[in-house]
Amino acid sequence: MSIHLQHIESEIPEKTRLRGYDYYCEGRVKSVFNINGLEWMAVVQGYDDHVIELRMVNDTVVRYACNCNDEEDPCKHVAAVLYYIRNESGKLKRNDPEGYDALKEELSYLPAHVLRYLLLKYAAQSKDFRTFLIDYFKVPPRK
Ligand SMILES: [Zn+2]
Numbered sequence: 001m002s003i004h005l006q007h008i009e010s011e012i013p014e015k016t017r018l019r020g021y022d023y024y025c026e027g028r029v030k031s032v033f034n035i036n037g038l039e040w041m042a043v044v045q046g047y048d049d050h051v052i053e054l055r056m057v058n059d060t061v062v063r064y065a066c067n068c069n070d071e072e073d074p075c076k077h078v079a080a081v082l083y084y085i086r087n088e089s090g091k092l093k094r095n096d097p098e099g100y101d102a103l104k105e106e107l108s109y110l111p112a113h114v115l116r117y118l119l120l121k122y123a124a125q126s127k128d129f130r131t132f133l134i135d136y137f138k139v140p141p142r143k
Contacts, residue, residue, distance in 0.1 A: 001074070002060050002061060002062050003061045003064075003074070004060045004061075005061070005082060005085065006086075008082050008083065012074060016075065016079055020075075020076040020078070020080040020081075020082070021083055023076060023077070024081075024083040024087070028045040028080060029043075029080050029081055029083075030045060031043045031136060032081065032084055032085065032092060033092070034092060036100070038056060039053065039054070039055055040052075040053070040055075040056060040085065041053055042054075042084070044077040045139065046068075048068075050067055050068045050077045051066070051067050052064065052077050052078055053066075054078070054081065054085075061078075119133065
């Protein structure tokens with residue numbers, strides 16, 4: 001299924017879309033970033049945190065994945081990220097980091113305790129990253 005950013009309203013079923021819009025409005029979409037112009041990643045805070053990956057060509061999402069178990073396809077987390085990208089594109093930076101794909105592959109095999117170690121080590125060295133992590137853990141206020 002492909003979804004054009006300007007057609008979210010007609011291409012995502014209403015119930016899922018409205019739930020996703022609530023998530024977006026509540027500030028639950030975190031850490032949206034773009035790699036190489038096509039691939040996007042984001043975290044959506046819900047009952048658990050979910051990682052969303054998107055592939056987008058000319059404002060059309062051609063592939064998406066979320067690690068939740070929702071039955072809806074796409075799920076509310078994907079809908080929330082699409083609202084974020086559509087409405088906040090001015091805040092988003094495009095990136096083309098060298099070696100990114102290989103790094104992503106390596107990280108997918110790392111156990112959680114090693115990932116924690118790496119995050120904390122980097123957080124100790126970089127104030128920007130520490131601030132980013134602290135902001136990440138701020139839970140948006142309930143309505
Ligand atoms: Zn999801």
